[in-house]
Amino acid sequence: MGRWQPDARGRLARAALELYVERGFDRTSVAEIAERAGLTERTFFRHYADKREVLFAGSSELQDVLARAVAGAPESAAPMDAVAVALEAAAGVLEERQEHARQRQSVIDANTELQERELIKLASLSGTLADALCERGVDEASAGLAAEVGIAVFKFAFRRWVDRAEDKELSLFIRESLAGLRAVTADA
Amino acid sequence: MGRWQPDARGRLARAALELYVERGFDRTSVAEIAERAGLTERTFFRHYADKREVLFAGSSELQDVLARAVAGAPESAAPMDAVAVALEAAAGVLEERQEHARQRQSVIDANTELQERELIKLASLSGTLADALCERGVDEASAGLAAEVGIAVFKFAFRRWVDRAEDKELSLFIRESLAGLRAVTADA
DNA sequence: CGTTTGATGACAGTCACTGACATCGCTCGG
DNA sequence: CCGAGCGATGTCAGTGACTGTCATCAAACG
Numbered sequence: 001m002g003r004w005q006p007d008a009r010g011r012l013a014r015a016a017l018e019l020y021v022e023r024g025f026d027r028t029s030v031a032e033i034a035e036r037a038g039l040t041e042r043t044f045f046r047h048y049a050d051k052r053e054v055l056f057a058g059s060s061e062l063q064d065v066l067a068r069a070v071a072g073a074p075e076s077a078a079p080m081d082a083v084a085v086a087l088e089a090a091a092g093v094l095e096e097r098q099e100h101a102r103q104r105q106s107v108i109d110a111n112t113e114l115q116e117r118e119l120i121k122l123a124s125l126s127g128t129l130a131d132a133l134c135e136r137g138v139d140e141a142s143a144g145l146a147a148e149v150g151i152a153v154f155k156f157a158f159r160r161w162v163d164r165a166e167d168k169e170l171s172l173f174i175r176e177s178l179a180g181l182r183a184v185t186a187d188a
Numbered sequence: 189m190g191r192w193q194p195d196a197r198g199r200l201a202r203a204a205l206e207l208y209v210e211r212g213f214d215r216t217s218v219a220e221i222a223e224r225a226g227l228t229e230r231t232f233f234r235h236y237a238d239k240r241e242v243l244f245a246g247s248s249e250l251q252d253v254l255a256r257a258v259a260g261a262p263e264s265a266a267p268m269d270a271v272a273v274a275l276e277a278a279a280g281v282l283e284e285r286q287e288h289a290r291q292r293q294s295v296i297d298a299n300t301e302l303q304e305r306e307l308i309k310l311a312s313l314s315g316t317l318a319d320a321l322c323e324r325g326v327d328e329a330s331a332g333l334a335a336e337v338g339i340a341v342f343k344f345a346f347r348r349w350v351d352r353a354e355d356k357e358l359s360l361f362i363r364e365s366l367a368g369l370r371a372v373t374a375d376a
Numbered sequence: 377c378g379t380t381t382g383a384t385g386a387c388a389g390t391c392a393c394t395g396a397c398a399t400c401g402c403t404c405g406g
Numbered sequence: 407c408c409g410a411g412c413g414a415t416g417t418c419a420g421t422g423a424c425t426g427t428c429a430t431c432a433a434a435c436g
Contacts, residue, residue: 004414008415046414
């Protein structure tokens with residue numbers, strides 16, 4: 001049992017999720033997470049900025065996926081269409097780990113601090129989308145709006161997907177929600 | 189200097205904002221806020237759940253305004269129109285304290301934890317909007333989407349309003365943003 | 377004037393998070 | 407094969423947010 005077991009970061013993330021599920025986020029101390037991972041509290045904070053961040057490390061991957069999808073959308077695509085493409089790409093990533101996503105979400109739903117962190121991560125994704133749209137030559141105002149609204153749609157679709165036991169695909173909910181968006185904004 | 193100076197809550201809020209502006213949020217301790225208000229740290233936490241909440245106490249007022257505005261919108265108004273009415277009503281509240289709003293926002297913009305709190309307050313406003321729409325008989329899906337998107341538009345408009353020195357009205361930015369939303373979602 | 381009630385003070389305790397320094401295991405040039 | 411260097415970890419002390427508990431004080435009430 002050397003000091004150097006592999007994948008300390010991953011062990012911490014798994015230990016944290018397990019404990020958050022078993023006993024709840026605020027009944028879990030960082031010392032306990034570290035202990036289960038065979039490490040010390042100090043080392044936890046070398047891998048994750050804080051006790052919440054351990055649940056959100058994957059968010060940077062989503063950022064890459066969104067940025068690449070927007071950049072790769074056909075030139076002819078309107079801003080909102082590029083956003084739609086990106087959201088479906090992100091959906092693909094989440095669908096690969098459906099069970100993990102559901103478990104993680106149930107932990108987040110049970111704790112306000114975690115919800116706050118989730119929201120700022122989503123806001124950061126919105127910023128990524130906006131930047132990627134600007135790269136396509138979309139004016140800043142339209143880019144910002146399309147990104148903000150796109151993330152709003154994603155939140156809405158993701159919620160519906162997570163809340164249902166059926167295994168209807170997330171991308172389906174996203175298409176439905178985009179259609180709903182057009183319906184709701186059209187009539188006036 | 190009796191123990192019973194009036195408006196302890198208000199004194200704490202003012203002291204907190206002053207200190208957050210002077211020295212920044214994380215360089216300010218709760219003990220310092222309490223001292224400036226002539227109270228103790230323990231008493232601060234009796235009035236505000238945490239160090240951040242002192243900047244967001246007014247959010248419940250916005251909730252009332254939004255709910256009432258949606259309820260009071262003409263029966264003929266489509267969901268998104270009712271949302272528009274509500275957003276302008278909220279804008280009115282903020283415009284009464286433009287200077288306070290700008291100062292407060294500069295503090296929030298300088299600190300991530302405060303941004304997180306702001307986002308969850310906005311999400312809560314979105315929930316309020318959705319509930320109010322449901323009360324009007326709007327189906328839950330449309331209500332949720334309209335609310336979510338409405339708040340996205342509000343965030344966008346508010347940001348533009350705060351960032352400009354000119355005293356163009358917030359409600360103007362909201363109307364512009366709603367128009368932008370329709371433009372961005374229309375072509376497809 | 378005594379009692380009650382609600383707000384405050386005082387104090388100890390937990391835990392998230394940080395800085396500083398020691399230690400360990402691996403790698404690489406010799 | 408060996409020692410230097412380096413990156414990851416351990417150890418420890420400290421700060422500050424937040425909580426529970428009990429004492430205390432000012433005002434309202436009978």
